[in-house]
Amino acid sequence: MSEKILLIDGHSILNRAFYGLPDLTNSEGKHTGAVYGFLNIMFRILEEEKPDYLTVAFDLHEPTFRHKLYDAYKGTRKGMPPELVEQVPLMREMLTAMGIKTVSMPGYEADDLLGTLARKSEQKGMEVTILSGDRDLLQLATDKVMIRLPKTSKGKTTIENFHTAEVLEKYQVTPPQIIELKALMGDSSDNIPGIPGVGEKTATKIIAQFGSIENAHEHLEEIKPNKAKESMREHYDLAVLSKTLATINTESPLEYSYEEARLGNLYTQQAYELCRRLEFKNLLGRFDAEAVPENTIEQNFFVCSELSGVEALFEKAARNSMAGIALIADKNNVYGLGIALEKEEVYYIPAEGLLSGEYLCEKLRKLGEATVISAMDIKMLLKHVESLEPERVFDLGIGAYLLNPLKSSYTYEDIAREYIGGISIPSREELLGKDTYEKAWEKSSENLGICACYQAFTAYAAREKTEAELKETGMWQVYTDIELPLVFTLDSMEKCGICVKGEELKAYGERLSVRIRELEKLIYEKAGEEFNINSPKQLGVILFEKMGISGGRKTKTGYSTAADILEKLAPEQPVVNDILEYRQLTKLKSTYADGLGAVIEEDGRIHSTFNQTITATGRISSTEPNLQNIPVRMELGRLIRKVFVPEDGCVFLDADYSQIELRVLAHMSGDEKLIQAYREAEDIHRLTASQVFHVPYDEVTDLQRRNAKAVNFGIVYGISSFGLSQDLSITRKEAAEYIEKYFETYPSIKVFLDRMVDEGKEKGYVSTMFGRRRPIPELKSGNFMQRSFGERVAMNSPIQGTAADIIKIAMNRVYERMLREGLQSRLVLQVHDELLIETKKDEVEAVSRILEEEMKGAARLAVELEIDMHQGESWYEAK
Structure with a gap:
């Protein structure tokens, strides 16, 4: 063979x-x-x-x-x-x-x-x-x-x-004749020009008939069609060039x-x-296994499972300036502890016998009084260890997030690679597979201890470089003054949770079901038949073929029934309006009416998780469940807020920043006209409409104000003329004129936005007012769409990021002041620019004053920060 x-x-x-x-x-x-x-x-x-x-x-x-x-x-x-x-x-x-x-x-x-x-x-x-x-x-x-x-x-x-x-x-040609084909039809991907007006079909017919371009040229008058004949007559030199370009040299002098x-x-x-x-x-x-290098780091891992040894270990740790800690735990249980005293001295303590989870957490609490604890996730530590203080801990995950906020996760092996000399260590998945900590602990997995030691080792060894880079990049204060205190604020909110009336939630779900059934019936009647409303393919056929509605856009898989397409059709098509409402209500039911009921805990409260390291701009996100995405556009969506109530003896106080991003834009751009408008407490959208559309302030119509509002907020998000035209249902040319007039009205804003794009291109990142960086690698992309996205990010990240920083500062100040004044009221929820406080009825005046002072005082801007504050017996009433 x-x-x-x-x-x-x-x-x-x-x-x-x-x-x-x-x-x-x-x-x-x-x-x-x-x-x-x-x-x-x-x-x-x-x-x-x-x-x-x-x-x-x-x-x-x-x-x-x-x-x-x-x-x-x-x-x-x-x-x-x-x-x-x-x-x-x-x-x-x-x-x-x-x-x-x-x-x-x-x-x-x-x-x-x-x-x-x-x-x-x-x-x-x-x-x-x-x-x-x-x-x-x-x-x-x-x-x-x-x-x-x-x-x-x-x-x-x-x-x-x-x-x-x-x-x-x-x-239909032999392999060598592929060269002849390319000579006629060309190949743009390979920089072969070919001759004009000759495509693949014509080229194939010519070569199949004549065999080569030379023979075809000799029989020029026989070539069909005439267009190809004339092209060959005029551009034969191009065909010869193309043949040369397409011919592969099979006799190159390669030593091999x-x-x-x-x-x-x-x-x-x-x-x-x-x-x-x-x-x-x-x-x-x-x-x-032979290819996997022997890991010398593991030679420094030890198991300590005797009480006397553990006591001595903690005494030694307390004499150090820092200890790397990895608490192996989930929301409810502790399974073990990794502790690094030096890079070459890392221990695993299994939580068993006298070394219970409670014992280990108490030892950690005392250790936190004596030395600095460095860990991958301080918030997880706070779930089990009481009385830790921000100045006595270092959160490696938060530090890594600030230095590179574009990643989706911050694992210990990635952090080790970046901040401990590029070393490679096994990940949790490599050591434990898909097992949870609980499952690995039940199996008595040896790798659970190794995993704990690697985390503790990384927490110890990566801390120094992480801290140094935060200082070098000017983000040390963002870390110490905003993000680290926020860990403690969010921990308090997660532990507190928010009270939900289970029976009212159930009744709300039933109310949604009634309306959903009504809509189903209406849609079927208007369509003339029953079909699966949730199937985009069936829906597309019904709307654009059977009902003959114009405005459909066909894709490879059928008609698009995306929300933006249906929303354009809704004003003229009642059935489309019904479909949009049906979609909203079915999502409300599955996500909230049914979904929230499944996560109410024994205390009658929902304990959401607040994430600090998810968004590139610095905004906080909420998961399990997401309480920041509750619909507010339609009344039936807003009504779900009625099921969120304060505990007995309390009311809700809700404080919301007014137009914070526009105020940040006014400050960062230094635009005098915008700053003056805010200082004179003008209706900013009416004023913009008056100046953009050249009408007296008192004669601005509601439509003009709405359009100006869309431009105002669109500018904050780096909106394009195409995006604005979609939002306002106007032509792209009209949208471009709106944006142009806006920049004529507020010229310093255009200068500021252009400067942010230039800075992004020069430095590779833009910064918030407080120094938080947002890298923008897209600005260097060879792809036009990616570069355009990068430019929008460069414009809006400093504004959105600064607003996110301000709300975080406000949260920390409100939380710390309520603690300092010994109040029993608690911060329970943050939704973008809004804070919700479960307030003791006899503390309403004190908490109102705290919200007013701390939210307004969170940043010193050229224009004053303003808040809207309301009180109620439910989140719905307070909003």
């Missing part, structure tokens, strides 16, 4: 992976998606082909003969986007780490080298497979040389295979050793380390 060689077109497959698969970045901010996609495609082909030899060919950046020829004709070729360029050396590094031979050569393209190796290998009697995304390589197909062309769509890759017969069947290309073990220790660095976690399972 003959030997087999696999040849891969490096840049082509990397390019295909880049455009066909989602982009990935690792925690260092490096783009890695193309490398990951390349490896997955390569592994698949290797498993299918089982070759004896493997070589990957790459282009060099210097121009080849064909490049120069094309440039002389056209001027310049389109370059690779920078996000892909940076992945080429990474790809080559990975292949080298796997022991895979790579080839490149000055003056020759990768396909020249592939063509040369294919012919050479075929002559040696080998079977040859070439993997490429470039159809030019089909000219190399023979009965012994197979070309494999991957096609990636929606994250899935399929592969077409071509020997001579398959090329002939699909293209088959022994170096022999396929060995790809899964080396170097490849393992690189996969870990690039965070290709799904690929790590391919490596044998």
